[in-house]
Amino acid sequence: MTLEGYTQERVNIHLDTGKIEKGSITEEFCTNWIGGYGFGAKVLWDELKPGTDPLSPDNILVWAIGPYPGTFLPTSSKYGLFAKSPLTGLFGLSISSGSIAQQARRAGHNLIVFYGKAEEPVYIMFDDGDIQILPCKEIDLWGKGAWTSDEILKEHFHDSRLSVAAIGPAGEKLSKIGCVTNDRNRQAGRTGMGCVMGSKNLKALCFRGTKSIKVADPKKFYVLGKDFVKRAIGTATAKYRDYGTPSGLASYNDMGMLGNYNFREGYFDKMDKFTGQWLDENLVVKKVACSQCPIACDHLAKVPKDHPLWAGAVGSMDIENIYSLGSNCGHDDWYAIIKAITLCDDLGMDTISAGTTVAFAMECFEKGIIKKEDVGYDLSFGDGEAVVKMIEEMGNRSSKIGDILSDGSRAAAKKLGGDAMKYSMQVKGLEFPMFDIRGMSCFAVGASVSIRGACHLRNGAYGLDAKGKFDRFTYDKPLERGKAIKVVEDEYGVIDSLIICKFTRGIYADKQDHCDIYKAVTGYDMTPKKLMLDGEAIHNLAKCFNIREGATKADDYPPERFFTEAPTRGPAKGVTLKKAGYTKVLEGYYEARGWDKEGVPTDETLKRLGLDFVIGKLKGGKK
Amino acid sequence: MPRHEFIVVDPDKCIGCELCETVCSFVHDGEFNPLHSRIKRVRIEPLINIALSCQKCEDPDCVNACPQKALEKSEKDGSILVDEDKCSGCAFCIRACPFGAISMSTETGKVLICDLCESTEYEEPQCIEFCPREAISLRTVDQVGDEKRIDAVKRLLTELLAGSK
Missing domain, CATH: 1.10.599.10 (Aldehyde Ferredoxin Oxidoreductase Protein, subunit A, domain 3)
Structure with missing residues (x-):
């Protein structure tokens, strides 16, 4: 029996041999496991051998969507990546939005499973049902930032609407906090799914779908879907639209819940300009949306053109990356936060883990566990410029300390030894989000x-x-x-x-x-x-x-x-x-x-x- | 000469969500496919977002370019009507349109142009109905000019007033 919504197609891609198998998934599989997270959990339980090294070719990477992408149901264009996480050694799960899911759905894809490791760096073009594993070297893709990769691939395929999910240098260099970036500002950020792609020599996934999508009951869908679009611009989502998620900076800080100084404190001492309102009124220049989203929580802030270091940088502001790269590192320097966000997104590192790992390093610096001669500059709380520098070194593994921090705070604490683990603010290896x-x-x-x-x-x-x-x-x-x-x-x-x-x-x-x-x-x-x-x-x-x-x-x-x-x-x-x-x-x-x-x-x-x-x-x- | 209303999109309000595209294809064809949308979202990273649709030019390049004489400008509302029996899918109109507002169906090979939802069961253009930011509206050229003038004068006067303080 077939369902609308789902394509009920499963693709297995064996990167080691280049073999591509197409199969189907049953109606029962779809309605029991729904999509995304459910599909990922079932495939990994069934197929991943216990104890597998997350960075070995034996790890399995699952890409999955649910039944909604391609329709105008609000926020329906979302996909998930699932694998054993190199950061936690446990279930890895990361979800992103943007254009990928709807484009992939029109190309006919529902569930894609990657096995093995490609012999050389490759990217994959899903052109409707035609799937090609292509070498990065022909278009000089390996080594490029996720943003540049997106541009190169769009130009290569002569399609400004091509959907690209790519890793940056961080994922290529197996940073355990490596993420996958799509549509510039959207990331499958957490648990190192970019690192898993890197370990498979898999640089990018490109999707182009031209097939039309049907739903089971178009008349009913129109009525319900339109109502949900209207509700999505109502009061339930107002805070995401107005000052965006940064509106929580002030309200959570008032409750003592805003992590700062690597969670020594939950009430930040530099709140004068550190609010969603201040950000919105002074630095946000545009609000943009993912495909099929009426909310537009993606608030873009720009560094002024007369700034000596980061003029013109445009970053996607969210309470989590503002906390991790800002208050948790003890500073309120908005320009440094904007720049650090752009670096994380382009180099392909999870902003939460990256910022919280820098905060960990700042505390280690303060305690003498990391020394100035190891870093070359003061890695002190309160110094936004130091955050920016260290993020760049982590994403590129371009310095001794940057290399150590590139694997997140738990792995870094193990390497640094001494009391360092006391300052690693994570559970199961994944760094804390904003809340004290x-x-x-x-x-x-x-x-x-x-x-x-x-x-x-x-x-x-x-x-x-x-x-x-x-x-x-x-x-x-x-x-x-x-x-x-x-x-x-x-x-x-x-x-x-x-x-x-x-x-x-x-x-x-x-x-x-x-x-x-x-x-x-x-x-x-x-x-x-x-x-x-x-x-x-x-x-x-x-x-x-x-x-x-x-x-x-x-x-x-x-x-x-x-x-x-x-x-x-x-x-x-x-x-x-x-x-x-x-x-x-x-x-x-x-x-x-x-x-x-x-x-x-x-x-x-x-x-x-x-x-x-x-x-x-x-x-x-x-x- | 009658003044016709056409689709105008405000780039300051547009968030690039593509809902206009999705609903356009759905109400015309009963299926979702932005390739079949008569309005197209354009995003130039990182800041520019807008959607473009038929501007109902007074002397339309598309009509003039069509070798099959398949396109005609409607006297009633100024829309460009496509005679599907005549359209050969040569795409000369697509190349001629200065706004890229014409597309071709992947299924029929005929061109698709905004008809303000005249051919659908809905009264109002559905892109306008669904736009979450009220970024899309129907305007005549006179209204567009009028609003531009008001904007310009407001801006100018603000600058003058600010300068005189």
Whole structure:
């Protein structure tokens, strides 16, 4: 049986032999695993040998979309990349937007799986159903920045609308925080998917699709889709449109949640101009959107033309990269932040991990673990120019310290030795997003149980603290907290599989809304119950992947600093996380999920979720 | 001479979301395909975004260029009408249009030109209806000129007033 929305085609690309196989995926596979995250989790569970070295040719890279790209459903043009992460050694997951997904969908693609390693650097052109693996050397692509690669490929194929997802020098040089850049400002940023592409000698994916896309019920789709477009320009998304995500700088700082000085503090001391409003009124020159997005959260800020160092640089501003490359490095120099963002995007490094790793290095510098003679200049908190310099050295691995930092803070701390690991602010190896979790007893757990490492996007548990759903300084009602985290996490599992942008999560009144549009597109009668069960199963399967790779309860704890060092200012002054309380909420979460006290799904839970095939396979891997 | 309204896009408001393209192809053909859209988004990185559609030129180069005489400017609303029986898909019109506002169907090989949604079941042009920034509107040349003049004078006076302080 066929569904609309999905192409139900799967392509396997063997980079070592150049063999390309086309097969199909069943209706059942589509409706159970939905797309994106679900497809990635299922393929990696089924096919990746436990204990595989993430940088070896045996790692598998999955590219997947859901049923919506190509339609005008708001924020429908999203794709995901999945592999064993070289940064965490666990489930790697990264999602990006822009033009890729809709173009690829018109070319007929739904699920593409890359195996092996190409003998020489290659890029792949998906020209509708015609797929060609082409050598980089013919167009001198290897070594180029992601932005330049995009330009070269568009010109080479005489198509200004060609969709290109490329790695930069960071990915080529196997930076473990290497990302994949498309449409200039959109990145599959986290967990080192650019590094995996680099390890496969895979420089870029180009998509050109000319085929028209049908939906199951065009009349219904028009009515529902138009309503969602209107809702997406309503109040639910206003903050993303007006001052953009940077609007959170002031509001989260007021709650003592804005990470700064490598998370020594959660209340920043340089807030005069460090707000979304100031940025919008003074430096933002244009707001642009991904394909099919009415919101346009991509706020572009420009360095003035008389700036001595970075004149004319245009960067895509987001609260996360402003925190990581700005406040977390102890400075409020907007021009340095803009320039550092452009470098990360072009060199192909995750801005969150890159900035937070520089912040780690600044603290190591302050503590004498990194010395001035190692760096050649003062790598001090508060120095925006030093951030820019170090980002460039990391992306190119062009200096001794830059080379060490290029693999993220955990790997760097291991190399630097001494007390360095104390200053590596990550969970499972993935650097922290913006939130100081000391006064966030729900999100402390939410960020730490995240299957890809410290992350705000696997469950929106920060909302439980910020909106006061629970007392954010205490640990009462552990099971209720656990249930609340689980509900959002399952929902995000669905959103990341469909895939739509989390910025539109507020335009869906309830799960039935999701089911209605899913049915209008695919023709399949999805129910809220099944949809949420799918989300839960997908999340559990990714968790099982991590367990099979050797993850334990200890990997669900945040860095020691949050338990032992209190901020000296702001609303969370004097507050640390309490280990006993934290563990109580963590175990409440495990219980809510139907996992045992060590965080392993019980056989009963696996059966309830249709994951019988996992039973008996949760041992044997090594990290 | 009657004044006809045509599609005008404000590049300051346009966010480059491509919704206009997607909905255009959908309401005309029941399928999504920006290649079949009668309005085209243009992005020049990093800052320029706009969409272009038929400007309903008074003396249209496309009509003049067509060797099959398949194009005709409608007296009623100024739209360029395509006679699909005559259109041979030679694409002379595409080359002649100074705005690149004409495209060709990948399925029929006939050219596609904005008809302000006249051929669809919808009353209003759907690109305008769907644009999330109200960047697309219908204007006559007189209105365009009028708005430009007002803008220019406002700008000029602001500069004058600022200078006199």
